[in-house]
Amino acid sequence: MSQRVDATDPYDREDAITTAASAVKGGRLVVLPTDTVYGIGCDAFDNEAVNALLRAKHRGPDMPVPVLVGSWNTVQGLVRDYSFTMRRLVEAFWPGGLSVVVHQAPSLAWNLGDTRGTVMLRMPMHPVAIDLLNQTGPMAVSSANISGQPPATTVDMAENQLGNDVAVYLDGGEATIGEASTIVDLSSGKPRILREGALSAEKIGKVLGMSAAELRGQV
8 A cells, every 4th residue: 555745744744755765765666756757766776676666667677767866976986987077967967857877886786777887867956855865875766657658747647657556655746847857878988868858958068068969969
């Protein structure tokens, strides 16, 4: 039976986040708010929980699960190289609607799917998500929807799709952006946009000294 907790009320917020964090630490799935869309998440280092997340979304390991972090510092222990380009993007757009694909640290024992040695990382601009991540550590988080269905921008939309596969639904209000993050691949050397979403190629290009066309692979 799923539990729904309300983090929109200041009086209930701390207890709601603690309940969700306990579920994550217990190997269960939670739905959490982010600035872009709602996510379904679990402990990134709990491989059984990650498998349960993929089953809940009706998708396989060929679509690896991204990882959310609660601080700039956390990411340095998760990547093979904290490059100058990555640092510029992190400092410019985190927390916010940018996900970066980089080579993961070789020592990590997690299994997020068929990543081929990479990981997609993001720090969301949502106070409830940040507070939860600071209690749990890195979380494997994908959009809170069944694969192929519209991503959820409210906790009701997420619950209607995912039902009892999720232990705790953490209500943080409506997602403010309502659009998935922009994904930039840094794993092959030259930055390349894999998905353009909450952040435009023009904004990212301005920080990196590249044109939007270059980032899109059009030149």
